[in-house]
Amino acid sequence: MRRTALVTAVVTASFVLTGCGGGTDLEGIEVTKGSSPKVTVEKDFETEKTQTRVVNDGGGEKVGDGDTVKINYIAVNGRTGKEFDNSYKNESPMTLTLNEKTALPGFYKGLVGKQIGSRVLVSVPSEDGASLLQSAESLGLEKGDTMVFLFDLVAKVPTAASGKPQKAPATSPKLTYNDKKQPAKFVKTKKTKAKVTESSAYVLIKGEGEKVVKDSTVSVQYVGQKYPAGDVFDESWSTGPRQLPLTEGNILDCWRDLLSGQTLGSRVVVTCSAADAYGKDAKKKGQPDGPLIFVVDLLDAS
Known part of the structure; x- marks a missing residue:
């Protein structure tokens, strides 16, 4: 659409x-x-x-x-x-x-x-x-x-994910929250994987809405950070939800591939390999280099 x-x-x-x-x-x-x-x-x-x-x-x-x-x-x-x-x-x-x-x-x-x-x-x-x-x-x-x-x-449109809490994998960085109970940043634990070989996703909150389809436009709240516990380079919580198209060429491949099929209302952690993020020329393009990790609240889609 x-x-x-x-x-x-x-x-x-x-x-x-x-x-x-x-x-x-x-x-x-x-x-x-x-x-x-x-x-x-x-x-x-x-x-x-x-x-x-x-x-x-x-x-x-x-x-x-x-x-x-x-x-x-x-x-x-x-x-x-x-x-x-x-x-x-x-x-x-x-x-x-x-x-x-x-x-x-x-x-x-x-x-x-x-x-x-x-x-x-x-x-x-x-x-x-x-x-x-x-x-x-x-x-x-x-x-x-x-x-x-x-x-x-x-x-x-809801302002945050809501649904059934899910257990995070032990090997993932731990997500921390601010005083408003909003996702803030990931921190490394003893069990956190040091390297990312391929992109992956897991669900922290399972929403009960419809499934997101490729090429739709999603309304999201998110935090983006260098994996596993580097600088936060982007977030939406301070300004409000953003609308992003899950279309090829307009969004990171890892977002398009791994958010498609997730249900609205969910909070999803997406880890992107360097290749699926901004690639080897990331710094030249003014983008964060290396593997990245995001926590994304899927609020709405059209």
Whole structure:
């Protein structure tokens, strides 16, 4: 399932209203009913600040700061009135963490406080949207454009793995946790294997969700470290879950091969051989060299 254009660009409704032709009024934007709605925006629509209108109130749990949500959306360029992205057509909902550090400001301002199950119309001025997108041009956007979004808030995504605890192999480094009970780093024990000859994985928490398939996009929390107890070179817990495609060429082979088939909700430890990680030219590419070890929480997939 391919990723939507906006997902690539960004990564840290039930009744019809009468149109009014351009301007700044969200009430003049047409939104049709149904599971695959249409949004009609007249040319030269613009707004000076992020504005929202709840088209349908879903009545579910409120979305808060730092929450990760699964959403469907339609994106329209206010200047041209043309749609430039549509997750309904692509059959690929976006998973978005509403964190001020990583989310587009217009998304954060428009969706925090809204309820799961709701359909929400959001207009995003250039300063909260288009001017911050590095690939705005590829989406047909100019830096001064207002963007208009229709969002369906489908569900909240869990923030961590949950399920049945599993025993770790005695020969693996021991995973330690911080004061928030989040995975922090691996430490070497007397029984830890000194070398990694091939990539492998084991499960620390067995989730009860669906199995992850290759070429899907997964929402994950993770810590990456040089094996067996070296420096932590990357982690997501300080900023929120990340969305990563398990597609060839876009992810480490060890992730693609060893996370595929695991169940959502699981916490999986993946050990990557040097060859399956960044290879012999890792340092030249500015990447960590040698074998690597990751602890990955599989939260969602699309």
